[in-house]
Amino acid sequence: MQKLIKNLSYIWNKFKNDRKSFWDELEEQMVTSDISINTASRILEEVKDYVYRENINNLEKVKSSLKQQIIEILKCNGDSKLNISFRPPTVFLIVGVNGVGKTTSIAKLANMFKKNGKKVLISAADTYRSAAVEQIQYYAEILGMDMVYHQKFSDPGAVVYDSVEKAKARGTDLVIIDTAGRMQTSYNLMEELKKIKKVICRRIDREVDEILLVVDSTTGQNARNQAELFNNSLNLTGIILTKTDSTSKGGIVITIKNDLNIPIKLVTNGEKLEDICYFDPVRFTELIFS
Numbered sequence: 001m002q003k004l005i006k007n008l009s010y011i012w013n014k015f016k017n018d019r020k021s022f023w024d025e026l027e028e029q030m031v032t033s034d035i036s037i038n039t040a041s042r043i044l045e046e047v048k049d050y051v052y053r054e055n056i057n058n059l060e061k062v063k064s065s066l067k068q069q070i071i072e073i074l075k076c077n078g079d080s081k082l083n084i085s086f087r088p089p090t091v092f093l094i095v096g097v098n099g100v101g102k103t104t105s106i107a108k109l110a111n112m113f114k115k116n117g118k119k120v121l122i123s124a125a126d127t128y129r130s131a132a133v134e135q136i137q138y139y140a141e142i143l144g145m146d147m148v149y150h151q152k153f154s155d156p157g158a159v160v161y162d163s164v165e166k167a168k169a170r171g172t173d174l175v176i177i178d179t180a181g182r183m184q185t186s187y188n189l190m191e192e193l194k195k196i197k198k199v200i201c202r203r204i205d206r207e208v209d210e211i212l213l214v215v216d217s218t219t220g221q222n223a224r225n226q227a228e229l230f231n232n233s234l235n236l237t238g239i240i241l242t243k244t245d246s247t248s249k250g251g252i253v254i255t256i257k258n259d260l261n262i263p264i265k266l267v268t269n270g271e272k273l274e275d276i277c278y279f280d281p282v283r284f285t286e287l288i289f290s
C-alpha cells in the first residue's frame, strides 16, 4: 500500500504563506490517491473548519484531523461484520469484474470459516470459463470442502440451486458462491447475477446473507463505477478489498464508502490462504499515512 498523502510535509511550508494553494495542493494529492473530488471536498471542509476554528498552526494536528475525518467515513455503524444467519446455511454471493480476486478471496474466506469449525460448501457458479471450475476444485480439495459444479456454459442458477439444496441436506453452515466476472456485456452479467440472487432468496426464504463485491485496490477511480453498477443491480452488503499488499493507493475505499455508503468488510493482502482479515478503519487509515 502506498502512502495516501505523499508530500504533506513538503507542501506544509505553503500553509503559512499561501493557505489557498496549500489546500488546493492537498486536495490534488487526495484526488491522485483515488479519492473522488466529492469525497476530498467533504473531508477538507471539516479539516479546514477545525483549523480555522481552533487556529491550528501545526502539521501533526492537521494530519491527525485528516485521519480522523477519514476514519469517520470508513467507520460503520455495526454493519462491518459478516451477517451469519441463525437459519443455516448462511449464503454469501461473491461478485466482481474479471480478475479482481473473487476466487482466491473465496478460498481465503472458506479457510477462515473452516478454522472456526464451520462446514463450508463452495459453489462454482462461474460457468463461463472452464478454468474457473478447476481453480475452485483445487482449493476445495486442499481445504477438504464440499463443492458443487456443473458443465461449462451450464446455467449458473442451476449450480446455485443445487448448492443450497446440498448444503441443506448435509447440514452445511456456509455456502460461498463464485460467479463470473466476464460476460459479453455488463448487461448480461448483471441480469445473470440478479437471477442467481433470486434463486438463492427462494431457496433460503430470506435475503442473501451477504452480497460482497470484490474490488481490486490497484484499479483506481474506475472501481467506484464498478461498485455503483453492481450496487444498483444487486444491493451490495459489503466490499472485499484485494491486493492491498501491492502498490495500491487505497483511497478508493474512502470514495466507495463516502459516495455509495457500502461498508468495507474484508481486506486481502497477499496470495496465501491466510492473507485475509476483517477491515479495521483505524488500522487502515494509519497504514495509508504511515
Ligand SMILES: Nc1nc2c(ncn2[C@@H]2O[C@H](COP(=O)(O)OP(=O)(O)OP(=O)(O)O)[C@@H](O)[C@H]2O)c(=O)[nH]1
Binding pocket: 096, 097, 098, 099, 100, 101, 102, 103, 104, 105, 126, 132, 180, 181, 182, 242, 243, 244, 245, 246, 268, 269, 270, 271, 275
Ligand atoms: N498480491 C496479491 N494478489 C492477489 C490478491 N488477491 C488475488 N490476487 C491475485 O489476483 C489474480 C486473480 O485472482 P482470482 O481470484 O483468480 O480473480 P477472479 O476475480 O476470480 O478472476 P476471474 O475468475 O478471471 O474473474 C490471481 O493471480 C491472484 O493470486 C492479493 O490480496 N494480493
Ligand SMILES: [Mg+2]
Binding pocket: 102, 103, 104, 126, 132, 178
Ligand atoms: Mg474466478
